[in-house]
Amino acid sequence: MTDIAEHKQVTIRRSGVRMLGRTRMALTDELVSLSLRPEIDPGPEPHRVPLTEAELELFAKRLLDEAEGAPLWVFAYGSLIWKPDFDAVEWQRGAARGWHRSFCLKMTRWRGTRIQPGLMMALDRGGRCNGILFRLADEDRLGQFRRLIRREVGTVEDAATVRWIPVETAHGLVRALVFWAGPKGERVSRKLLLETVARVLARACGHMGSCAEYLYLTVKHLEERGIRDRNLWRLQELVADELLTMHGLNGVAENR
Numbered sequence: 001m002t003d004i005a006e007h008k009q010v011t012i013r014r015s016g017v018r019m020l021g022r023t024r025m026a027l028t029d030e031l032v033s034l035s036l037r038p039e040i041d042p043g044p045e046p047h048r049v050p051l052t053e054a055e056l057e058l059f060a061k062r063l064l065d066e067a068e069g070a071p072l073w074v075f076a077y078g079s080l081i082w083k084p085d086f087d088a089v090e091w092q093r094g095a096a097r098g099w100h101r102s103f104c105l106k107m108t109r110w111r112g113t114r115i116q117p118g119l120m121m122a123l124d125r126g127g128r129c130n131g132i133l134f135r136l137a138d139e140d141r142l143g144q145f146r147r148l149i150r151r152e153v154g155t156v157e158d159a160a161t162v163r164w165i166p167v168e169t170a171h172g173l174v175r176a177l178v179f180w181a182g183p184k185g186e187r188v189s190r191k192l193l194l195e196t197v198a199r200v201l202a203r204a205c206g207h208m209g210s211c212a213e214y215l216y217l218t219v220k221h222l223e224e225r226g227i228r229d230r231n232l233w234r235l236q237e238l239v240a241d242e243l244l245t246m247h248g249l250n251g252v253a254e255n256r
Contacts, residue, residue: 025223026240027216034247035212037205039113048155059159060145063177066164072141073176074148075167077101077131078121079214080179082221085151086144088134093227094167094174099181100127101229103197106187110208118204118211119197121218122161122180124190130227133167133176152179160184194231198238202246212239 044050051059074086075096102124112118123129136144153159161180166173201211219236222229244250 023223025216025219025236027212027219027236027243028240029216031240031243032210032213032216034243035202035205035210037210039205039207041207042109042114044154045108048157050155051149051153051159055156056146056149056153059149059153060142063145063149063162064142067141067177070175072136072138072144073167073174074134074136075131075165075176075178076134077123077129077178078218080134081132081225082217084134085147086134087137087139089137090135092133092169092171093225094131094133094169094176096123096129096131096165096167096178098125098127099123099129099165099178100125101129101232102190103192103201103235104188104190105180105183106189107204107206107211109206111206111211111214112204113206116204117200118206119189119192119200120180121214122183123178125182130222130229131167132225132227133169133174148177148179157185194235194238198235198242201235202239202242212243215239 074080074088075094076084077096078101100123101121103119103121104124105120105122106112107118107120108114110118111120149162153162158180161183163178163181164175165178165181167176168174201215204211215232215236219229219232222232
């Protein structure tokens with residue numbers, strides 16, 4: 001688990017300060033609300049091939065076979081932490097070595113549009129990612145695989161980002177399922193500057209919400225579970241600054 005240090009933050013006003021552990025997030029509910037706007041779902045992207053029900057069933061059965069009857073763990077590093085779609089009976093912190101969080105996937109649906117694309121977070125190679133391990137209930141394992149695939153894997157191309165990885169815990173290594181690890185293709189943009197990512201996240205919004213909201217919820221829930229991702233922490237500061245500037249609120253902010 002990453003050490004949490006004291007930071008001096010910039011906030012809109014005292015009522016907007018959110019205390020998380022020993023620090024304050026610069027990105028607040030109030031700022032996030034400025035990033036939200038109604039958008040219409042444009043529907044599936046025409047150049048991507050959606051999974052059929054038959055393909056989904058085969059994929060779920062394959063994962064069930066690969067689990068080999070062992071306890072089923074899912075490694076969550078983003079939205080699965082705060083919006084899971086499975087029946088978890090246990091959770092613990094874990095560290096995936098050789099992976100790190102990265103806003104590297106261009107997104108024109110969900111939290112972005114074709115006019116204003118967003119960026120989705122995935123796991124990219126290198127470093128270390130601290131996240132949450134959820135152990136799924138033993139009942140209806142196949143059904144839970146189906147639910148996970150429907151949520152996380154919409155197309156044939158996306159299926160390649162599902163993999164089993166070793167995750168370190170306080171009790172030893174755990175083999176866990178992870179989604180969106182090592183994405184490839186034309187949608188991937190690696191090694192973007194945090195300032196570039198922040199400009200995108202502050203502006204992108206789709207029918208499921210904004211990218212700033214996604215970042216805010218991820219950082220908030222990581223903090224609540226005692227995990228600090230230094231890049232995400234810096235990113236939420238940059239996105240907060242972007243939103244303040246975009247809406248002419250810099251003069252309202254106060255240093256604390």
